[in-house]
Amino acid sequence: MGRTRQRRLILILSLVVGLLSGLAAILLKNLTHFVEHRSQQTLLGSDHTGVGFLLPFAGIFLTMLFVKYLLKQDIGHGVSKILFAISKRKGHLKPHNTWSSMAASSMTVGLGGSVGLEAPIVLTGSSIGSNIGHLLRLNYKTIVLLIGCGAAGAIAGIFKAPIAALIFAFEVLMLDLTAWSIVPLLIASVTAATVSYFFLGENVVFSFTISTPFDLANLPFYILLGLFAGLVSWYFTRMNMWVEHGMSRIKNTLVRTLIGGLVVSALIFMLPHLYGEGYITLKTLLTGHSSELFNGTVFEGFAGKNSAYMILFFLMLVVFKVIAMAITTGSGGVGGIFAPALFVGAMSGVTLSRIINIFHPTGIPENNFALVGMAGVMSGVMHAPLTAIFLIAEITGGYTLFIPLIITSTIAYVTILGFDQKSIYTKRLAERGELITHHKDKAVLSMLNVSDVLEKDFKMVKVEGKLGDLVRAISKSKRNIFPVLNEQGELLGVISLNDVRDILFNTELYDKVDITELMQIPPAVIHLEDDMKQVLEIFEETEAWNLPVIEDNRYIGFISRSNIFNSYRSLLKEFSDD
Numbered sequence: 001m002g003r004t005r006q007r008r009l010i011l012i013l014s015l016v017v018g019l020l021s022g023l024a025a026i027l028l029k030n031l032t033h034f035v036e037h038r039s040q041q042t043l044l045g046s047d048h049t050g051v052g053f054l055l056p057f058a059g060i061f062l063t064m065l066f067v068k069y070l071l072k073q074d075i076g077h078g079v080s081k082i083l084f085a086i087s088k089r090k091g092h093l094k095p096h097n098t099w100s101s102m103a104a105s106s107m108t109v110g111l112g113g114s115v116g117l118e119a120p121i122v123l124t125g126s127s128i129g130s131n132i133g134h135l136l137r138l139n140y141k142t143i144v145l146l147i148g149c150g151a152a153g154a155i156a157g158i159f160k161a162p163i164a165a166l167i168f169a170f171e172v173l174m175l176d177l178t179a180w181s182i183v184p185l186l187i188a189s190v191t192a193a194t195v196s197y198f199f200l201g202e203n204v205v206f207s208f209t210i211s212t213p214f215d216l217a218n219l220p221f222y223i224l225l226g227l228f229a230g231l232v233s234w235y236f237t238r239m240n241m242w243v244e245h246g247m248s249r250i251k252n253t254l255v256r257t258l259i260g261g262l263v264v265s266a267l268i269f270m271l272p273h274l275y276g277e278g279y280i281t282l283k284t285l286l287t288g289h290s291s292e293l294f295n296g297t298v299f300e301g302f303a304g305k306n307s308a309y310m311i312l313f314f315l316m317l318v319v320f321k322v323i324a325m326a327i328t329t330g331s332g333g334v335g336g337i338f339a340p341a342l343f344v345g346a347m348s349g350v351t352l353s354r355i356i357n358i359f360h361p362t363g364i365p366e367n368n369f370a371l372v373g374m375a376g377v378m379s380g381v382m383h384a385p386l387t388a389i390f391l392i393a394e395i396t397g398g399y400t401l402f403i404p405l406i407i408t409s410t411i412a413y414v415t416i417l418g419f420d421q422k423s424i425y426t427k428r429l430a431e432r433g434e435l436i437t438h439h440k441d442k443a444v445l446s447m448l449n450v451s452d453v454l455e456k457d458f459k460m461v462k463v464e465g466k467l468g469d470l471v472r473a474i475s476k477s478k479r480n481i482f483p484v485l486n487e488q489g490e491l492l493g494v495i496s497l498n499d500v501r502d503i504l505f506n507t508e509l510y511d512k513v514d515i516t517e518l519m520q521i522p523p524a525v526i527h528l529e530d531d532m533k534q535v536l537e538i539f540e541e542t543e544a545w546n547l548p549v550i551e552d553n554r555y556i557g558f559i560s561r562s563n564i565f566n567s568y569r570s571l572l573k574e575f576s577d578d
Contacts, residue, residue: 007180010142013132014184015191017146018153021125022192025157026199028102028121035110036276053269056328057261059111063104064257064332075101076334078123079425082147082173085130088449091143092134097127104334114264114274114324118158119336125150125157125192126173145184148175152185153192160196161394162189164387171384172425212365214401221364225352226376226408230415232318232348233380236341237416237424240326247330260331267324273317274324278343285346286367307354314351318344337424341381342374349373368401372408379409380416383423448532453567454549456557460485461515463492467503468510470495470518481546483555484519491548491555493519525550526559535559 039055067075073094075081078101085093101120109117129146138146148169156165166185169175250256268274273281273293284292294313325340353369371392378388389405420427459477461470463486473482480497495518503509523542526535528551538547539561546560 006142009136010145010184011187013129013136013146014149014187017125017129017132017149018156018188018191019195020128021121021150021153021188022157022195024098024102024124024128025121025154025192026196028106028117028124029158029200031102031106032110032117035106036112039111053265055265056112056114056268056275057265059108059113060261060264060328060331060333061257062111063108063113063334064253066104066107067332067334068253071096071100075104075120075123076329077425078119078336079172081123082126082151083425085126086144086147086173090140091130091147093123093127093130093147095127095131097123098131099124101334105336108328108333108335109276112265112268112275113328113333113335114268114276114278114321114340115328115333115335116277116337116339117335118155118338120334121154121158122151122336125152125154144175145181148173148181149184149188152189156189157192157196159391159395160193161391162186162193164391164394165189165192167386167390168384171387172382172423212368214368214404215364218364219404219407221352221356221360221369222372222404222408223411224356225349225369225373225404226411227415228352229345229348229373229376229408229412230380232344233377233412233416234419235319236322236337236344236377236381237420237427239322240337240424241427243323243326244330247327253332256330257332260327260333264324264327264331264333267320267327271317271320274321277339278321279339282343282346282370285350285370288367307358311351311354314347314354317347318351321347337381338378341378345374345377346370347373348377368404371396372401372404375405376408376412380412381424383413383416383426385409385413448564448567450526450528450530450532450535450549450559453559453563454528454557455560455563458483458558460555461495462486463515463519465515466511467500467513467515467518470500470515471504471510474504481558483548483558484515485555489554491522491525491550494522494548495519522548527551528556532564535564539564 067073073096075097081097082093085091101123105115105117105120109115126147127150129148129150130143133143133146151173152162152165152169154165155168156162159165166182166189169185175181247256247260250259281293294310321340321344325335325337329335347370349369349372350366352373353364353366357363357366375388375392378391379385382388388409389402392405393399393402457477458479458481459473460483461473463484470482474497482495482497483491484493484495486492493516495515499520500518503513523544524538524547526538526547526549528549530538545562546558548555549557549559
C-alpha cells in the first residue's frame with residue numbers, strides 16, 4: 001500500500017474509531033445511570049435503608065463474579081493495561097475489552113463503588129482502535145496510533161474536551177507524536193466530542209462558568225495550592241498502592257470481596273459523598289453551596305456551618321475518597337482514578353481556600369480554588385500537567401484561569417516528582433521493565449522479549465557422551481556451539497567447535513574422550529523472563545556473542561548479539577515509519 005493511500009485509510013479509520021469510542025462513552029454513561037437509577041428506585045423507595053447500605057457491596061460482588069467466572073481475566077487498571085499492550089504485546093488488546101470493562105464498571109459505579117468511569121471507557125476506546133488495526137493487519141505504529149485515537153475519543157466523549165483528549169494521548173499513553181499523527185488524533189477526539197454534544201447536549205459530565213476572574217494578588221496562594229496539591233497527589237498515589245497491595249494479600253477472592261465491599265459500604269454510609277464518581281458533589285461544591293454537603297451525613301447535627309468543622313469535613317473527604325477508591329478496585333470492583341482525582345483535587349482546593357480565608361481579610365474565591373485544585377491533583381497523580389490544564393480550561397468554557405492552572409499544575413507536578421518519578425499508571429510497569437517511553441531506543445528495547453530472539457536450532461549432546469557423539473552432532477548441525485545437558489534437560493556446559501577442531505578427525509579418541517573434558521561453563525546464562533535491558537548489560541559484561549537461555553532451570557535455546565541487533569533494527573524501522 002502506498003504511503004498516500006495508507007494515510008487516507010488512517011484518516012478514515014480515525015474517524016470511525018472516534019465515532020465508536022464517542023458512542024461507547026455515551027453508552028457507558030447511560031448504562032451506569034440506568035443501573036444507579038433503577039437500583040435506587042427499586043430498593044430505596046421507602047424503608048430499604050439496610051438494603052441501600054449494601055448497594056456498593058452488591059456492585060463490587062457482582063463485578064467480581066462477572067470478571068472471575070465469565071471473563072476469567074483481570075480487566076482492572078485500564079490505562080496500565082493499554083500501556084502494557086503498547087509496550088509488550090505489540091498494541092494487541094483482547095476483543096472482549098471493547099465491551100467487558102463497560103459492563104463491569106457500570107455495575108461497580110452504578111451501585112455506588114467509589115471509582116470513575118474514565119479508565120474503563122479509555123480501555124474500551126483503545127481496544128476498538130487496536131482490534132480494528134489488527135483486523136486490517138496494519139503495522140505496529142499505525143495500530144498504536146489507532147489506540148491513541150480510541151483513548152482520545154473516549155476522553156473527548158466524556159468531557160467534551162478534544163484538546164485535553166489529544167494531549168492525554170501524548171502525556172499519559174506516551175505516544176510518539178509527529179506532525180502527521182496529530183491529525184488522526186484530532187479527528188478522533190473532535191468526532192467523539194461532536195457525538196457527545198449531539199446526544200448529551202452541553203452537560204456531558206459537568207460544566208461550570210467562572211464568575212470571578214483571576215486576581216494577580218492571589219498568585220502566592222495558587223503557588224501554595226500547587227505545593228498542597230503535590231503533597232495530596234503523593235498521598236493519593238501511595239495510599240492507593242498500599243491499600244491495593246494489602247487487599248491482594250487476602251488470597252481468597254470471596255473473602256477479599258466480602259471484606260472490601262462491606263468496608264466501602266460503611267465508608268459511604270458515613271460519608272455519602274464518596275458514592276460513585278462524585279460529580280454531583282462537585283457540582284454542589286462549584287456552585288458555591290459547599291455548606292450543603294453536610295446535609296444527609298452523620299455530621300449534620302453538630303457541625304453546622306462552623307469553618308473549623310467544614311475544613312475537617314473536607315479533609316476527611318480527601319483522605320477517605322482515596323481509601324474508598326482503592327478498596328473498591330482492590331476487592332474486585334472495576335473503575336479508574338480519573339474522577340476520584342478530580343474529586344480529591346476539588347476538595348483540596350476548597351479546604352485550602354477556607355484555611356486561607358480565615359486569615360485573609362478580603363477572601364479568595366472558593367470556586368476557583370476548587371477548579372484549580374482539580375487540575376493540581378490530576379497533574380500530580382497522573383504526571384500529566386498539560387492534560388490537567390486544558391481539561392479544566394475546556395470544561396469551564398474558557399481560559400480565564402489559565403495562568404493559575406499553569407502555575408498550580410506545574411508546581412504540583414514538580415512537587416510529586418520529588419517523591420515519585422513515575423505516575424500511578426506507570427509505577428508498577430516501570431518496576432517490571434514493561435513500560436514504553438518517549439525515548440525511542442528504550443521504547444524499542446521494551447518491545448523486545450527474549451522469546452522474540454530465541455534461537456533453538458542448536459544440536460544438544462548428553463553429558464555422559466563421548467567425543468564420537470559430539471562429532472555426530474557436528475555433522476548434523478549448522479552451528480558452532482553445542483549445549484551439554486543432563487537427563488533432566490539442565491544445562492551443564494557448552495562446547496565450542498573452535499575448541500575441539502584439532503581432535504575432530506582423530507577417530508581413536510572418539511570412544512576415549514568424555515564430553516565433560518571438552519565442555520566449558522558459559523560466562524553467563526539468560527533467563528527467559530529477563531528484560532532486554534538486562535540482557536544487553538549481561539552481553540556487555542561478559543563480552544560474549546552467544547549466551548544460553550534457561551527457563552525453570554531447563555535449557556531452551558541460545559540468544560545472540562546479532563539476532564538482537566537484527567530484531568532491534570527491524571522494530572526501529574517499523575516504529576519510526578511515518
